Amino acid sequence: MAAADPSSDALNDQESELYDRQIRLWGVQAQKRMSSSKVLYAGFTGVCAEAAKNLVLAGIHATIQDHRAATYADLGTNFFLTAEDVGKNRAASCQARLQQLNNLAKVDAEERSLEELEDAYFKQFTCICLSGAPLHQQKRIDGICRSAGVFLYVVESFGFYGYLMLDLGQGFSYRKELGENKGLSDPIPVAFPSIEEAVGAPWSTLKNRWGPVSKVYALAQLMLEFEEKHGRRPGASDGDTMTSVAQQCLKRNGLPTDFIASDETAVLCAQAQVEINPVCAVLGGILGQEVIKALSQKGTPAHNVFLFDGTTSEGKVMLTPPAAK
Amino acid sequence: MADRYAHLRASLGDELLAKVQAAKLLVVGAGGIGCELLKNLVLTGFLNIHVVDLDIIDVSNLNRQFLFRQEHVGMSKSQVAAAAVKVFNPDATIVAHHGNVKSPEFGLNFVAQFDLVLNALDNVDARRHVNRLCLAKDKPLIESGTTGYLGQVTVIRKGETECYECQPKPTQKSYPICTIRSTPDKPVHCVVWAKELFRLLFGRAEDSMLYEDPAGDEPSAYMATVTARPEASADAITAYAAAVLVAQFETEVAKRIGMDVYKGAKRLPEAVAGGALRALAAEYAQAPSRVARKAGWDRDVWGVEESAREFSACLHDVYSSAALREHVGSMEFDKDDKIAMRFVTAACNLRSVVFHIPLQSYHDAKGIAGNIIAAIATTNAIIAGLQVLEALKIMRAAKPIREACNYVWCLREGTRKGLLLQPTALEPPSKGCFVCGTRTVDVHLDTAALTFGEFVSRVLKSRLGVNEPSVSVGSSLIYEEGEDAAQGLRANLPKRLRDLPGGGVTDGTSLSVEDFSQDLDVTVCVYHRVFDEEEVPDGFVVGGQMPVASAAKPSAEPPSAETGTNGAPAAAAAAAAAAVPAAAAAAAPTAQPAKRGREDGGSEEPPSKRAAATVATAVDTTGGDDDDDVICVGDD
Numbered sequence: 001m002a003a004a005d006p007s008s009d010a011l012n013d014q015e016s017e018l019y020d021r022q023i024r025l026w027g028v029q030a031q032k033r034m035s036s037s038k039v040l041y042a043g044f045t046g047v048c049a050e051a052a053k054n055l056v057l058a059g060i061h062a063t064i065q066d067h068r069a070a071t072y073a074d075l076g077t078n079f080f081l082t083a084e085d086v087g088k089n090r091a092a093s094c095q096a097r098l099q100q101l102n103n104l105a106k107v108d109a110e111e112r113s114l115e116e117l118e119d120a121y122f123k124q125f126t127c128i129c130l131s132g133a134p135l136h137q138q139k140r141i142d143g144i145c146r147s148a149g150v151f152l153y154v155v156e157s158f159g160f161y162g163y164l165m166l167d168l169g170q171g172f173s174y175r176k177e178l179g180e181n182k183g184l185s186d187p188i189p190v191a192f193p194s195i196e197e198a199v200g201a202p203w204s205t206l207k208n209r210w211g212p213v214s215k216v217y218a219l220a221q222l223m224l225e226f227e228e229k230h231g232r233r234p235g236a237s238d239g240d241t242m243t244s245v246a247q248q249c250l251k252r253n254g255l256p257t258d259f260i261a262s263d264e265t266a267v268l269c270a271q272a273q274v275e276i277n278p279v280c281a282v283l284g285g286i287l288g289q290e291v292i293k294a295l296s297q298k299g300t301p302a303h304n305v306f307l308f309d310g311t312t313s314e315g316k317v318m319l320t321p322p323a324a325k
Numbered sequence: 326m327a328d329r330y331a332h333l334r335a336s337l338g339d340e341l342l343a344k345v346q347a348a349k350l351l352v353v354g355a356g357g358i359g360c361e362l363l364k365n366l367v368l369t370g371f372l373n374i375h376v377v378d379l380d381i382i383d384v385s386n387l388n389r390q391f392l393f394r395q396e397h398v399g400m401s402k403s404q405v406a407a408a409a410v411k412v413f414n415p416d417a418t419i420v421a422h423h424g425n426v427k428s429p430e431f432g433l434n435f436v437a438q439f440d441l442v443l444n445a446l447d448n449v450d451a452r453r454h455v456n457r458l459c460l461a462k463d464k465p466l467i468e469s470g471t472t473g474y475l476g477q478v479t480v481i482r483k484g485e486t487e488c489y490e491c492q493p494k495p496t497q498k499s500y501p502i503c504t505i506r507s508t509p510d511k512p513v514h515c516v517v518w519a520k521e522l523f524r525l526l527f528g529r530a531e532d533s534m535l536y537e538d539p540a541g542d543e544p545s546a547y548m549a550t551v552t553a554r555p556e557a558s559a560d561a562i563t564a565y566a567a568a569v570l571v572a573q574f575e576t577e578v579a580k581r582i583g584m585d586v587y588k589g590a591k592r593l594p595e596a597v598a599g600g601a602l603r604a605l606a607a608e609y610a611q612a613p614s615r616v617a618r619k620a621g622w623d624r625d626v627w628g629v630e631e632s633a634r635e636f637s638a639c640l641h642d643v644y645s646s647a648a649l650r651e652h653v654g655s656m657e658f659d660k661d662d663k664i665a666m667r668f669v670t671a672a673c674n675l676r677s678v679v680f681h682i683p684l685q686s687y688h689d690a691k692g693i694a695g696n697i698i699a700a701i702a703t704t705n706a707i708i709a710g711l712q713v714l715e716a717l718k719i720m721r722a723a724k725p726i727r728e729a730c731n732y733v734w735c736l737r738e739g740t741r742k743g744l745l746l747q748p749t750a751l752e753p754p755s756k757g758c759f760v761c762g763t764r765t766v767d768v769h770l771d772t773a774a775l776t777f778g779e780f781v782s783r784v785l786k787s788r789l790g791v792n793e794p795s796v797s798v799g800s801s802l803i804y805e806e807g808e809d810a811a812q813g814l815r816a817n818l819p820k821r822l823r824d825l826p827g828g829g830v831t832d833g834t835s836l837s838v839e840d841f842s843q844d845l846d847v848t849v850c851v852y853h854r855v856f857d858e859e860e861v862p863d864g865f866v867v868g869g870q871m872p873v874a875s876a877a878k879p880s881a882e883p884p885s886a887e888t889g890t891n892g893a894p895a896a897a898a899a900a901a902a903a904a905v906p907a908a909a910a911a912a913a914p915t916a917q918p919a920k921r922g923r924e925d926g927g928s929e930e931p932p933s934k935r936a937a938a939t940v941a942t943a944v945d946t947t948g949g950d951d952d953d954d955v956i957c958v959g960d961d
């Protein structure tokens with residue numbers, strides 16, 4: 001049998017056999033890079049569980065971070081949890097079952113909260129998938145990622161909606177696939193705005209020739225704004241409070257106050273803390289795909305927001321702030 | 326309420342959740358898409374699911390079929406998957422069926438018990454069959470497929486939407502015998518040739534394309550050489566290996582050059598020097614072969630020397646092993662058998678050297694020989710998630726299915742609007758569809774050459790997907806299959822079509838074809854036509870379904886008026902196949918492995934439904950890899 005040699009450019013027989021079907025897609029070099037990368041799943045929500053499943057299968061090392069205890073609600077989306085885990089730490093409970101998916105990828109658990117983790121902790125990772133974190137934590141971790149060259153993916157699945165914001169830094173570049181036997185393009189640079197810059201862009205500037213700012217984007221931002229004001233995500237009984245948050249937000253962003261109707265904010269309140277599996281599966285799949293693109297530096301990355309509407313199955317990329325004319 | 330359905334109650338509402346929990350579902354396929362789909366369904370509250378799959382678990386499934394582990398290799402996919410998802414929701418009842426969905430036990434009566442059918446299949450044949458069962462029993466069907474980064478989901482409902490067969494599917498690519506035997510110009514031709522040589526040496530020799538009847542007019546000298554059986558001594562095997570190498574790569578090549586086969590060719594083939602081949606045959610190394618001793622060996626490209634040594638080594642591996650020797654004459658090529666694949670790689674590369682064709686690594690030759698289609702977890706996860714969203718729309722039943730549901734594409738590069746997931750409207754049924762529309766199909770063939778048996782197996786079964794045909798001309802039954810079938814009618818099988826009873830099948834004859842297992846009843850109109858073997862290697866053309874390869878080059882005489890309308894999408898499919906490498910790869914059973922996705926998405930406005938459909942169907946395959954992942958149509 002061929003011996004494993006970490007310094008070699010080749011894969012050993014076990015990797016070759018296990019990863020055969022994906023190497024035929026992205027090649028040995030990309031697989032090597034992926035097998036030496038490590039992703040932090042900060043906040044092990046249903047959507048992160050889906051993404052982690054996809055990427056551990058692909059051979060990427062994982063650390064799952066969560067300080068929260070598993071609840072019955074988690075059992076509906078996080079398939080690594082069972083009823084016996086309810087009340088126990090989410091990350092610790094999932095570690096062994098995620099590890100079973102692939103013994104070539106190392107899976108660790110981290111039970112400390114984001115607040116407890118020092119800045120230096122985050123710099124050991126190649127990518128961070130951040131889920132269920134308040135906006136100020138998103139901005140803090142983004143600052144660390146940008147200085148350390150770590151790719152950041154903020155991901156939220158709420159009800160039938162999905163939201164993914166990427167920050168691959170200012171110096172990112174990728175190669176486009178030019179077709180069978182035609183190889184790859186020269187590197188194409190693409191600079192990502194910070195999370196702070198991205199969410200700071202007035203919504204009125206985000207309309208394009210195909211329509212006004214995406215409603216899914218606006219709803220996600222409303223949810224995060226509510227959380228910044230009230231210290232928690234909205235719930236079913238927060239309808240009135242949310243209506244006033246929405247009014248202020250729309251005014252500040254230069255949009256008519258009827259852009260989001262009160263029944264839409266009511267639905268948002270009812271579903272802000274609810275994940276459903278099919279949306280987690282789709283969004284976790286797209287997130288996995290984006291991490292693979294970034295690690296392999298092949299294929300156009302979502303620059304810089306991906307939005308999914310599970311009521312229509314439309315999944316779309318938008319840029320915020322918009323490109324200067 | 327603290328239970329596992331609280332989130333679904335909040336999101337779906339009590340009414341829809343109750344419908345979901347009460348629904349009885351059939352999932353066909355427990356592979357790449359199937360594993361994801363079963364997980365999604367039980368987590369979304371579907372509690373009553375049957376799953377059918379005939380496959381067993383292979384190690385190459387484990388990179389994405391996440392319900393399976395190393396210790397499950399060799400076990401039934403449906404059974405292992407059912408047990409695994411039961412853990413995700415202990416309230417669910419999952420009934421596993423290890424079997425072929427085309428077998429009678431999963432027929433019309435079986436399908437009748439379900440509210441909804443979800444396909445997670447990897448081949449056109451099974452998809453067609455399930456399509457017909459669902460049409461017959463009026464069950465909504467959620468169809469899916471992936472290949473590499475690309476995928477799609479669609480919903481089929483009798484009378485409301487297009488059925489799976491409303492758009493013609495590209496057919497399995499065949500290569501003209503003379504291209505394989507004399508004038509190869511692509512790596513795939515050499516791989517096909519090498520597989521035929523494998524059959525000639527180790528399998529049923531008379532079934533090989535390279536076989537020549539030793540009692541025929543001018544049998545090639547190589548027939549006597551290759552059919553010899555060496556003794557088990559190393560020297561005897563070496564001598565045999567040397568003789569086969571020289572016969573195939575020197576003598577036979579020189580002979581064909583001498584016969585002026587290549588007159589007018591841009592570049593003549595070049596025989597390999599026999600002396601060198603003999604010396605290399607003696608330098609073989611038995612398993613583990615010399616090339617398999619370092620990491621990454623399967624990416625190396627063997628030149629003449631390594632190939633000739635490996636060729637000889639494979640013969641030594643077979644003939645020095647009592648167990649393997651015993652199977653010479655009955656071996657079947659299997660891409661996962663290392664000796665077979667080393668042999669094919671070596672023979673392919675020696676052949677490629679002769680014809681100045683680029684050489685292949687073991688890994689790439691395996692991709693071509695096994696028609697392996699790239700497959701990853703992410704695309705399957707996305708597609709299975711989208712299938713469940715369509716299932717929820719059907720369960721909600723707020724609108725007719727054609728209005729409520731969508732055809733959804735998963736793309737590699739976004740459209741100009743930035744869409745990575747693109748929903749489009751479902752099309753109404755196609756009037757000309759021989760399955761759900763007119764129930765009529767035209768077939769053009771040589772009635773004087775084709776036997777009825779070939780017609781039944783190649784046209785009715787392979788191309789038209791008929792499972793158990795009963796065939797009548799006028800009022801007389803000439804053939805039937807299935808339980809209680811009249812065996813006496815089998816006497817018609819060896820007859821030429823025009824020699825069949827009742828005046829024979831000639832130009833303009835209508836055949837009535839029925840299949841009770843699919844509740845299918847089709848009129849097949851036969852038109853006499855003689856085709857050029859180069860252009861139409863299959864020897865027949867169905868309706869407008871021109872073979873993809875020749876569709877771009879229209880034949881002189883359009884076979885019928887209907888071909889005009891259906892011919893257009895076929896030509897578009899050929900163009901699309903050329904433009905979309907993954908699609909082209911998957912369309913041909915022995916084509917290059919799909920290495921990348923859609924290359925043109927970034928510059929394209931959302932592909933029109935029609936154009937998109939041809940892209941998708943071009944990726945469709947009729948007989949792909951053993952395991953999975955073909956679009957429109959996809960990951961087992």
Ligand SMILES: [Zn+2]
Pocket residue numbers: 487488489490491492754755758759760761762
């Ligand atoms: Zn149809």
